[in-house]
Amino acid sequence: MHTIEPAPIRKSVTVRASAEKAFEIFVNGMGSWWIKDHSLTESGQKTVVVEAVAGGRWYEIGNAGEERDWGRVIACDRPNRILFAWQLNADFDFDPALHTEVEVLFEAKSENETTVVLEHRELANYGAKAQDVRGMLDSGWGGLLASYVAQAA
């Protein structure tokens, strides 16, 4: 069996803010900017909570008060870096057996400019969990199809 090592997803964005402020909003204000459609809650997303310590919870709270886990905080070094375990599978369901990592670095360019670098890695675990490509393909395909239809509408 030929295993594949998918390359990590790497993204960066430069914001007009100090590293401290960027970190604060990213981590402690996640509920203020997270796109509410990206939610596991039944009643709609009220907010997102990041417990910014190693071993801390990472979860969202629905409008009806229900909590949905997303993963964990593996490491946190304010205001430079936070490392999450992202445990949502390709169907956007929480799976405690799935381990992917999201690392976010805050690199100060000046007093009021910070580059935020995000890396989502260990993506091969999606494939290992799926056991076959079809499940992965179908779930990814569903989202892709939906967005394509939305674009074409």
Next chain:
Amino acid sequence: MTYENRLFAALADPTRRAIFERVAGQRQSVAELARVMPVSQPAISQHLKVLKEAQLVRDERSGARRIYSIDPEGLGPLRAWLDRFWTEQLAAFKAAVETADDS
């Protein structure tokens, strides 16, 4: 065509999807694929070309043969979905930071 539309077009064809799934399961040559697929070898080559352009598969020379495998830079729809997901999230984050009160 955007990357996403290329991907969509590449996987819209059921034969092409079947070829992609076979290559994803195990790296193989066109001849090996032709033995198990109900289509001609030239047709398979054409399908592989489309999959390659969509960054779903890559090929490497092995003597006179070309061996196809999943492109680890591609990984298809899941990766494309995650890629778009984080792009949107970071854009939303930037907007929130830059409109936040400097309190």
